[in-house]
Amino acid sequence: MATGIDVEATLAKMTLPNKIKLLTGLGWWHTESIPEAGIPSMRLSDGPNGVRGTQFFNGVPASCFPASTGLGSSFDVDLAVKVGKALGEECKAKGVHVLLAPTVNTQRSPLGGRGFESFSEDPHLNGTIAAAYINGLQSQGVAATIKHFVANDQEHESERALREVYLKPFQIAIKNSDPWALMSAYNRVNGIHVSESQRLLGDILRKEWGFKGMVMSDWIGVYSTAESIKAGLDLEMPGPSVMRGAALERSIIAEKVFPSDIDTRVRKVLELLEHAHKSGIPFDGPEESLDTPELRKTLRTAAADAVVLLKNEKNLLPFTSDNVKKIAVIGPNAKYAMTSGGGSARLLSTYTVSPLEGITAAAQEIGASVKYTIGATSHKFLPLLDPYIQRKDGKQGALIEFWNESPIEDFVSTSPDFNASLGATIWSTPTLGTNCFLMDGIDEKKYSARFVPDEDGDWEFGLSLAGAGNLFINQKLVIDLSTNPEQGESFFGLGTVDVRTVVPGLKAEHTYDLELRISNGSFIARGSPYRCWGGIRLGGIRQINSDEAIDIAVELARESDATVLVIGLNHDWESEGFDRSDMELPGLTNRLVQDVLNANSNTVVVNQSGAPVAMPWVDQASTLIQAFYGGNELGNGLADILFGKVNPSGKLPLTFPKRIEDSPSYPSFGHKGQEHGKILYNEGIFVGYRGFEIKNLAPLFPFGYGLSYTHFEYSDLISTDISSDGKFTISFKIRNTGNVYGREIAQIYITDQHSSLPRPIKELKGFVKVELQPGETKTISHALNREALSFYDDREMKWLAERGKFAVLVAASSADTRLSGEIELDNSFTWIGL
Known part of the structure; x- marks a missing residue:
């Protein structure tokens, strides 16, 4: 690898105009170069599910990985590392030094337009998968940019909710991965734009958490000159400058900003440049595609592991040569590969495999035939030509x-x-x-x-x-x-x-x-x-006659042994720039599902979306899959699950409500909750499954839920005593009681039984993904620490682990506790920081 630069020596020989120049980007995807100071231009690229490169239009094709809710559903730290490494290799091929990913904003509502970009509604799962992703990416010498810090697109009210729910995934990821860059969000938090918030960028991020990386703005997300410099925003993106440049020179003359402030900001840009030098990735290098058998295997594995089996009541799955000879494939998401959500996550894939293509290829292997019809359209905009x-x-x-x-x-x-x-x-x-x-x-x-x-x-x-x-x-x-x-x-x-x-x-x-x-x-x-x-x-x-199209689909389903009905949303419905108005599936989708189910009860309904949708027909569907957006290999990944090449192991990283009114953020998320442009976080700390449980409200499918083609038995929960600084270890056993290999995600929840402040009924504080052969038993040991016991005491502005008894729950989902035990902390203690 190349050697780095001498940050302090480079800073010392730069002129003030050159320093100011370095604090704004060069166009959309580069930092400025200062040739006389030996400073080249770094290249940035959008993620989080791929590396688009420097062009929205006619870009160099790239691999599209599963959207973040899909990767989150894997609950697989090792897979997240592997995906991060693969993205690092993609960055090298495109000459990219800084990937603008991952996104770890907590998902409050199913309607959020960018919900698919984050891993989970739960801060522990969100931050843990993000840390693994970052570690994989940065192991290749590419800087991760954790974003959007914080509470993206909304305002905030509660200090405790800010700390426990919205800042928490950033805190976990920074503690466990040390990302080299961070992107500030567009929004205000309690009336102050994040890009100029001394409290968020200076006090919490840099001082309290000790963040050492560079802070950049979201694109056109800087609203001040002196304030953003003083707060700790290093780089304004994109260029040319709007709030810096000549405006910053004038602020220096007015002594609103001093040369020492400029040096502090420039130093962070140079430190990021030092990482870029060490990576060996050339500056201003060519952009090339990457397509290898190993990469395709990773994409296929990730696509399959992004699939969650929600119902299999008739054991229709997996398909075999014994139970299916004729398969109908129906639905608006079957023929086209819906690889990702829209906006900055969208890219030109190197190749794609649609569900129809994947199912057709797998069916041929077992001697089954496949016929297709669309049934109903679901597009918001007409399909591209x-x-x-x-x-x-x-x-x-x-x-x-x-x-x-x-x-x-x-x-x-x-x-x-x-x-x-x-x-x-x-x-x-x-x-x-x-x-x-x-x-x-x-x-x-x-x-x-x-x-x-x-x-x-x-x-x-x-x-x-x-x-x-x-x-x-x-x-x-x-x-x-x-x-x-x-x-x-x-x-x-x-x-x-x-x-x-x-x-x-x-x-x-x-x-x-x-x-x-x-x-x-x-x-x-x-x-x-x-x-x-x-x-x-x-x-x-x-142009399709709606009644005729559904009639054709019904007839095809009726004459088939089994039907795969692929429905859902796409990048036109879930995208950066707007939120969904409701949870409904588009067009005549629900009518299509109902009519096909009436025609053939051996129907697998596959919903593809980045966030929950309403399913009014769910009770009639015996077999149901949530596929999320699976990237390049989504069709093969889905087929691997349907035909049993892969035993499903994914679990929902989001609670699926029965209706939008049940969502804890309702009605404060969206237009109904806006008061003069403000969004109130009325649910406080009770986001996601926490909100359903505190209200004793049953969701459609709970957080952490997902089925397998085998069954698992839990036993023998044991816990060590809690140390004075909050450390303890639990152990338990899991046995595969079925006759096929499988992977189980055991979830560890903690309940504070006697808190002085209201707390969720339980909170996810750990998870383990374990592989088991038929009949095999493994003993799982998992270490926890003070994070598992604490809450943020906004009276003292500190984290507090409060003395008393805690319940330890080992569960197959947030609604399916398999083992329970009790531990006790003898003495309370507090702390500030990571």
Whole structure:
């Protein structure tokens, strides 16, 4: 590995203007270079479930790993380390020194748009998996950036809830992994933006916890100059600067900030640069894809372990040659690989395996046949036209051409002269898709392709733009978005609404000319906070008669031995930038499920979502799987579970409520709970399963719940005495009483039986994932410490382990205690810090 830099020597030879320059990013994905001081530019990239690289548009393909709720459902520390290492290798291939991951924000509500990005509603599971992920990533020399510190997108009220629920996963991860970077959140906490909060960044993070890494802002998440410098925000992202640069120079002149403050911030950037030097990852290196058999195996393992078996009442699973010959695969999430949620987590996968592809391949191995139909659609936006577009040379994709100025006066007119010469382009580029967030480009642009449908019929098209423009098919105006386009949610809220139209009578395999002319002049003039040149999202699908589609699905299910019904959400419904309005499955999904279940009781319902959804048909479904977003190998991972190549071992990292009104955060999460832009945390410390238990309210499926194809028996719980500083060890036995190999996640909960302040009925404080052959018994020993006993005493502003008796519970889920015991702490004690 390369040697590092001398931080203090480098700092000493830098000029003040160069120091100020280093405190703001260079564009979206780099830090500034200072060649005269020997400082190169570091490269950053979005995570958390992949390494996209430096381009939203036409990026270099990358591996997509399961979304964080999927990885959290594995309860597997070793797997999290392995995923972190694999992501580190992906970073090396793309020349990335800093990965913007993991996300450890506590999930309050099923409706949170970015819920899929965090591991769990429980701070212990969230922080523990995050620490393992960080350790794996940083073992490859790549800096992790734990985010979004803290209470992302919300405000806070209770000091105790802040400490025990929202700060806690950050505290656990920092203590057990030492991440080299941290990202501040956009929001305020108790009225002060996190990026300028001396209490959060200075007092708690750096002084109390001893965090040594660099602190960067979320993108455009800096709202002050002197205050953010004083608080401890080292790097403003992205560049060019909004709140630093000349503004910081003026603050120095006004003596609101001093050169010593600048040095403190620059030192942290240089320390991160020292890690980058030691990694051996080249600066300004090429971006390349990584695709190896070993990587594919890791992706497949992770995808299978992200699956949770919720019901198997008829023992329909696993499928074998003895119980199935004809399999129906139905549903809107079956044919397309829903690899991840949307927003900054989205990337161009190196390859994907859909559920239909995975099931078809596995079925062939046991001599079963597979037939597919969609049944019902569930899209928020129409599916992208990627499979149906070709360039004029016959290659897959489209061509985008750019001009600095409109070459003809009516470039984006609803009736342009298609025969007029447009002149020479400034730049042009091919693209494989019809979703283009244009981070590169100039001004006017033309998107052209040949559209080749695969089915006869009337086709519906949907278009949204960041800019203004029009869509033409065979030179006929189809969609007008040049005449006062209405603002919508696309492109992080920068784009128009999605406008749809139906083009009748298209023929399969017939070629149609598709052309989109767009100008971004009005978009740029509007003052976008992002440095970009507009966006295009074009989708389409053969128009489907809803009743007919469901009837076809019902008939297919009826004539099959078994049905796999793959439903759920996708990256249009769960994404950065907005929350869901309710827990409902989209479109006619529930009707499809009900009708298919009526037609064939041997139906496996597979729900794919990053967070809970309502399941009004759940009592009738005998077999139910929660698949989350599984990344590249989601189809093979699911098939491995369905056909018994992998015995399911995942357990829910989130409580699934029966209805949104049962969620502890209801109604304070979402629009109903907002008071002049504020969100109140009315549930306090009773987040997730804690809230259900304190109200004695049964969820649809409890936290930590998941089934196996075998059964486990727990016995012989023993605990040591608690030491004066709160350490103790418990041991117990687990036996596999079934006839197949399996893995069980034993969960350890602690109950404070006589607390002076209200506490949850029980809190997860440990877990162990154990592998067992049929008939095998293992003795598990697990060490715990003061963290298992304590709560935050906001009267004294300290952590308090209070003398008295505690119950120790060993459980298969939060609602399934298998063993219980009692321990006693002789004397109370307090502490501050990690």
